[in-house]
Amino acid sequence: MPNIKSAIKRVKVNAKANEANSQAKSAMRTAVKKAEQALTAGAENAQELVVAASKAVDKAAGKGLIHKNAAARTKSRLAKKA
Template sequence: MANIKSQEKRNRTNELARQRNMAVRSKMKTFVKAAEQAIVGGGDDTAVVVTKAISEIDRAAAKGVIHKNSAARKKASLQLQLSKKSAS
């Protein structure tokens, strides 16, 4: 428990930021999982689902929730999976 007033405020601010970050990360993970399932399932709208997932990854990186290199790695992985599935 903090004794300093400014630290108490930082603790409140950090908790709000943590909750926002968790929401963004959770939404991103949901879209990525949906894209991976669409790739495996091979539906007609697979490219659209992957595009939405990539958009969510970019949004999380823009907000600073994940590092830009991590975002690039996740996007490349999805695109590679999609291209392998499309080729076969």
């Protein structure tokens, strides 16, 4: 643990940001996985899940959690399956 006050604060802020980023990225992955499973199963709400997953991917890309090209690729693959 650092001794300098500003360094201590940075450690706390970084930990908090890391937690938030991890949750957002996990939520994105979950949304994509649910959409893919719904598409393979032929569920009624598959299209809604694809839209939700696409939105989650866009949010993650906007926050810099994933690269914009990775987001585009993921959305393209989902749309192709739909």
